[in-house]
Amino acid sequence: SFKVVDVMITNFHLPRSTLLMLVSAFAGRDKILETYELAVREGYRFYSFGDAMLIL
Secondary structure (H helix, E strand, O other): OOOOOOOEEEEOOOOOOHHHHHHHHHHOHHHHHHHHHHHHHHOOOOOOOOOEEEEO
16 A cells, blocks of 8 residues: 655755755645745755755
8 A cells, every 4th residue: 555745854955956856846846946935035054964844
């Protein structure tokens, strides 16, 4: 039997990365771009040692 996730905890990934594509496929490209714009304005840190986000 298959199981489906409906939430994700992840980092803020670098632009043009496959991980960013994965997150966009999960939550929707427009919503992720809005979230990343807010993260940049608020000074969040990106990549492996940066901040994390919970996608609901």
